[in-house]
Amino acid sequence: MQVTVLYFAWVRERVGHGQETIETTAKTISELVNDLRAKGPEYEAAFSDLPALRAAADEVLCDMDASLDGVRTVAFFPPMTGG
Amino acid sequence: MRVSVQSDVFDPSQEAADFDANGGGAVVTFNGVVRDDTGTLQAMEIEHYPAMTEAALTEFAVTAKERFDLTNVMVIHRFGTLKPGEVIMMVATAAKHRKQAFQGADFLMDYLKSRAPFWKKEITKNGADWVDAKIADEDALKEW
Numbered sequence: 656m657q658v659t660v661l662y663f664a665w666v667r668e669r670v671g672h673g674q675e676t677i678e679t680t681a682k683t684i685s686e687l688v689n690d691l692r693a694k695g696p697e698y699e700a701a702f703s704d705l706p707a708l709r710a711a712a713d714e715v716l717c718d719m720d721a722s723l724d725g726v727r728t729v730a731f732f733p734p735m736t737g738g
Numbered sequence: 739m740r741v742s743v744q745s746d747v748f749d750p751s752q753e754a755a756d757f758d759a760n761g762g763g764a765v766v767t768f769n770g771v772v773r774d775d776t777g778t779l780q781a782m783e784i785e786h787y788p789a790m791t792e793a794a795l796t797e798f799a800v801t802a803k804e805r806f807d808l809t810n811v812m813v814i815h816r817f818g819t820l821k822p823g824e825v826i827m828m829v830a831t832a833a834k835h836r837k838q839a840f841q842g843a844d845f846l847m848d849y850l851k852s853r854a855p856f857w858k859k860e861i862t863k864n865g866a867d868w869v870d871a872k873i874a875d876e877d878a879l880k881e882w
Binding site: 661663664665711714715716728730732733734735736737738 | 770785786787789790793815826827847850851852853854855856857858859868869870871875876
């Protein structure tokens with residue numbers, strides 16, 4: 656299935672771009688992370704410290720073990736610093 | 739209820755004056771300002787996740803309104819490039835009594851800090867760096 660993947664803040668900077676479409680068989684967010692890490696050293700650098708990352712599935716915050724079933728957009732970013 | 743995610747500068751005094759208490763007897767307003775602790779800050783860049791930000795802020799505002807019985811609530815948060823001293827964001831709450839208004843504002847601030855999809859980057863004379871999330875801010879959410 657195809658998933659749009661978005662990156663924000665230093666995750667975006669390390670990966671080198673903010674958005675891409677991925678063809679994946681991953682069933683969960685963490686499986687998708689494994690697919691991404693295999694894409695190259697820039698992805699490895701972005702995803703090396705998984706506990707330091709947050710994810711959203713279709714614009715809703717979720718855990719790394721959340722299902723990708725029916726999900727069209729996954730976003731990865733550092734802990735948020737609003738306010 | 740009003741929620742705004744914007745790059746434009748806004749006037750917190752005007753926003754406070756325009757904020758309708760809707761019959762409430764207590765109004766609390768809070769604004770966050772870009773601070774420069776080291777005297778080297780040139781700008782603060784605030785990135786956000788456009789498709790998610792307004793929905794997240796609206797959810798926090800609705801939750802606060804119900805939970806603290808607010809008669810009105812407002813959240814404004816800016817993104818883009820801000821200079822030291824500029825207002826980043828503002829929260830206003832109105833309630834029958836002050837405790838609800840204060841608690842509602844405090845709740846909103848804690849959620850904005852750690853659950854709203856914004857990321858701050860400090861541009862200083864010595865380079866640029868992302869602001870790290872504070873453990874204390876994450877812990878503050880557990881109080882609610």
